[in-house]
Every structure is written in C-alpha cells, then in structure tokens.
Amino acid sequence: MNNVQEESPRDQKKNRRRFQILEIARGIIAAKGLRSLKVRDVAVAAGCSVGSVYNEFGDFDGVILTVNRETVQALTVRLRGVPAEDPIRQLYGLAETYLEFFAEHANLLRSLFEHRMEDDRPYPDDILQMVMDAFALMHAPLERVLPAADDVKVALLSRTLFSAVHGIISLGLEERMVAVPPQMLRQQVEQFIDVHLAGLGIQPAR
Amino acid sequence: MNNVQEESPRDQKKNRRRFQILEIARGIIAAKGLRSLKVRDVAVAAGCSVGSVYNEFGDFDGVILTVNRETVQALTVRLRGVPAEDPIRQLYGLAETYLEFFAEHANLLRSLFEHRMEDDRPYPDDILQMVMDAFALMHAPLERVLPAADDVKVALLSRTLFSAVHGIISLGLEERMVAVPPQMLRQQVEQFIDVHLAGLGIQPAR
Structure with a gap:
C-alpha cells in the first residue's frame, strides 16, 4: 500500500x-x-x-517546519547556481543572489530565522544542517582567494561574511524601518564586500 | 485628578x-x-x-510596543555610555556593548526586530525613530575617523556597519544554529571590525 x-x-x-x-x-x-x-x-x-x-x-510546528525546509532548499538551489569560475565574482554573486531571494521571499526567509518550537522542544537537526550548509557556500570561494589561510580561519570568515550580509539585507528590507530601495541595497551590499575584501588584502577587481 | x-x-x-x-x-x-x-x-x-x-x-500590540520601547531605551542608554574620547575605540566599544546587551536580553531584542502589528496597522513612528537613533550612534565616531568623507557616505556606512554587526551577533547567539560561545563571538566581532576598518584605510590600533 x-x-x-x-x-x-x-x-x-x-x-x-x-x-x-x-x-x-x-x-x-x-x-x-x-x-x-x-x-x-x-x-x-x-x-x-x-x-x-x-x-x-x-503538530502545527510540523507544518511550519515543512514550509521552512522547502524555503531553505529553494534558497540553496539558487545559491548553488551562482557561477564558480572566478571566486571573487562568486562571492559577489552569492551575496547578490541572497539579496534577490530575500527580496522576493522576505516573510518566508524571516520565518526560517524567527520560528521557535512550542514548549521548548528541540529544533530538528536536519533543517539546522541545511541552513549551515547554505552558509558554508561562501567557504569554497574564500579558500581560493585566501590560499594561505587555515581552514578554521576560512570557516569563521565565511560565517562572519554570511551573517554580516544577512544583517545588512534583513534590516535593509525591513519595511518598518525606513527600508532601503532594492537598487540602493544592492549597491550597499557590493560596497560592503568591496571594503571587506580590501581589508583582507584582496583586490575586488569587478 | x-x-x-x-x-x-x-x-x-x-x-x-x-x-x-x-x-x-x-x-x-x-x-x-x-x-x-x-x-x-x-x-x-x-x-x-x-x-x-x-x-x-x-490592544495587545500596545503591551508589546511598550515592552519594546523600554528595551530600545535601555539599549540606547547603554550605547550612549560608551566613552567617546577615541573614535576608533568608541566603534569597538559600541559593537561590544551591543553584543553584551544582546547576550543579556536576546529574546527582548529579538522581539524588537520581530514584532509586526496585527491587521497590517502601521508601526508607530516614535519607536522606529528610537531604533534609527540607536543605529546612528556609530555616525559620530565614523565622521571623526573619515573626515574627508561626505555625510551621505558616512550615514550609509554607519547603517551598514551596525546592520552587519547586528547580523553577526543575532545569528551568533541563535541557540538553534550552533551558537558561537560568547567569548568567541566577541573575537569574531572585533576581527570583523579590524578587517573592515583596514578596508576603509583606517589603522585599527587597538
């Protein structure tokens, strides 16, 4: 059956x-x-x-978790589609794709980050792992632009950059808080990466 | 009466x-x-x-708004207490103070960012203004370290830096998502500012 x-x-x-x-x-x-x-x-x-x-x-959390699982899957597919030939372009591309996805699906992405389980039950591991895997997509291009850096440093930097870009985009798209127009937000994210790569000693070269 | x-x-x-x-x-x-x-x-x-x-x-939103208003007031008092003699130290101090406040009051601060009004009613202006004013506290030290930059650039940079630090801290303290130990998170924020100031052509000097 x-x-x-x-x-x-x-x-x-x-x-x-x-x-x-x-x-x-x-x-x-x-x-x-x-x-x-x-x-x-x-x-x-x-x-x-x-x-x-x-x-x-x-239970009702089960409905929300399934919607959130599908959101992070769709996000990951989009991020994996960013061309990987040039690692620097890939970094900008990942940030830009995250911005596009966030702008299209703002409330769905917020639900992924805001949802807490009822009654303090543990959050399912598989969905956490999917979010962490999406975060880790910045790891490969960062390793290529910083070949001398050790793995722990690159992992931390990948997490930091993803979180920083997430913060800029999520507050930038916050319609309550004087939202930034999408085109300006895109420039803001690009300038942020310009400055951060320069600080790491990498020529932005775009 | x-x-x-x-x-x-x-x-x-x-x-x-x-x-x-x-x-x-x-x-x-x-x-x-x-x-x-x-x-x-x-x-x-x-x-x-x-x-x-x-x-x-x-209504019930009125209760939540009052709690959130008091949260942003308490945050602003703490941020205003950061010594302003040395603008570079002040930038690190503001980020560190934000981290401390967020670690102590994680759910209260999340409520400030996550709360949406019922029935799509507009969010009250006064509380938005208070959040924007807290964000703008990075403006003064950035103006001092970048005396040649125009006002619009400094305002944008202030917003970008605050949002980036917010993203690193809020995801770093996300207990569902392999939370970063507070001491490590503090180092992560400091290193982030080191790199970003270097990218702006400013010697971190701490």
Whole structure:
C-alpha cells in the first residue's frame, strides 16, 4: 500500500491534502508573516478539520517546519547556481543572489530565522544542517582567494561574511524601518564586500 | 485628578496594574520569546481580566510596543555610555556593548526586530525613530575617523556597519544554529571590525 509506484486512492487523497495545507500555510506566511499563521485558518482554507492538520504533520510546528525546509532548499538551489569560475565574482554573486531571494521571499526567509518550537522542544537537526550548509557556500570561494589561510580561519570568515550580509539585507528590507530601495541595497551590499575584501588584502577587481 | 503630584487611589491602582502587566509580559518574552506571549496568560498572572489589559493598552500590540520601547531605551542608554574620547575605540566599544546587551536580553531584542502589528496597522513612528537613533550612534565616531568623507557616505556606512554587526551577533547567539560561545563571538566581532576598518584605510590600533 505504501508502494510509491502505485498510490492507493486513499494515499492520493492524503498527499493532495498535505500539499494543499502546505500551499495555504506558505501563502499566509509569505503574505502576512509567520505571526499571522493560525491553524484554524489553514484548516478552514483546506476544507478539513484542525485535527486533520495535526494528524498529517504531527503538530502545527510540523507544518511550519515543512514550509521552512522547502524555503531553505529553494534558497540553496539558487545559491548553488551562482557561477564558480572566478571566486571573487562568486562571492559577489552569492551575496547578490541572497539579496534577490530575500527580496522576493522576505516573510518566508524571516520565518526560517524567527520560528521557535512550542514548549521548548528541540529544533530538528536536519533543517539546522541545511541552513549551515547554505552558509558554508561562501567557504569554497574564500579558500581560493585566501590560499594561505587555515581552514578554521576560512570557516569563521565565511560565517562572519554570511551573517554580516544577512544583517545588512534583513534590516535593509525591513519595511518598518525606513527600508532601503532594492537598487540602493544592492549597491550597499557590493560596497560592503568591496571594503571587506580590501581589508583582507584582496583586490575586488569587478 | 490627573495631577502627578497627588495621584488618586484609583490612579495609583491603575498605575500599579499597568506596571505589573508590563513586568509580566517582559518576563514571558525574555524567558520564552515573543511567540509564547498570550494575552490570557498575562491577564491570569496579573489577576485581572483580558478586557482590563486591552483597556489599559488599547490592544495587545500596545503591551508589546511598550515592552519594546523600554528595551530600545535601555539599549540606547547603554550605547550612549560608551566613552567617546577615541573614535576608533568608541566603534569597538559600541559593537561590544551591543553584543553584551544582546547576550543579556536576546529574546527582548529579538522581539524588537520581530514584532509586526496585527491587521497590517502601521508601526508607530516614535519607536522606529528610537531604533534609527540607536543605529546612528556609530555616525559620530565614523565622521571623526573619515573626515574627508561626505555625510551621505558616512550615514550609509554607519547603517551598514551596525546592520552587519547586528547580523553577526543575532545569528551568533541563535541557540538553534550552533551558537558561537560568547567569548568567541566577541573575537569574531572585533576581527570583523579590524578587517573592515583596514578596508576603509583606517589603522585599527587597538
């Protein structure tokens, strides 16, 4: 019955409902933010009971985690698509791609960083690992531009640069706080990397 | 009756309740995060009705905004206390003080950045202005170390540096995401400023 080749009508219905619940939850988070997501609204929009939502995902955190998992997967695919021939261009490209993705999906990305589990339960390891792996994509180009630096230094620098770029973009796109126009924000991120690479003794060369 | 010198017993009771509601809300946010704050829990702990909480603060956002306002006030007092004799030391001091305050009050500071108003109502200007003013505290020392730079450039740099430091600290203290030990995080922030000042052509000199 669990054969993926031949889904039973019951499994098909279950999968459709699962997909539908996720689409509805993602739509609400994207439009109004994680705080506005209520299990009751999701159930009503999906035409099922609150109990069915819990049954399908274990609990409401399960719905949010699945949406967040898909967000970090989509982000990682985009970041992996940045050309890697020239490591310096790759660094700018990663930051620019992160900015584009963040601007397109601001509330979904915020949900990834803001979501806390109910009742202090531990956060699932797999999704943390996915976020860390996305962060680590700056590691390879940094190793190439700093061949003499040891691994620990490069790992720390990769984390620092990613976090700094994240901070500039997330506050820059904060519509409450005198948001920076996207084109200006792009220049701001580029200038930040210019200065930081210069400080590391690397010619920006763009 | 509204004379501040002579509060009526009714006003005294009202003020005590107001203070109590804020203390309870602040305690819940600090311990468990904004997402765990429920108006019902606050009312029960304060020994009053949910209606009384709404009466006192207009709505539940009013409670959160008041807690957040007090958080940014406390942060600003701490940042203003950083010695200003040497502008380079002041820059490091502002970042270090921000780190200390963030480490002590992580959930309260997150609430300041994460809180969205219900029903898409506009965010109050006064609290935005307070956050922008805290950001602008890096402006004066940057002007002194970059006397030739124009005002717009310094303002942008001040915003960029503050946002970058915020990103490094907020993700570094993210207990879900392989948090960085505070001492290491302090070194990470210092090294970040070292490199960035070097990139601006300024000798770190610490």
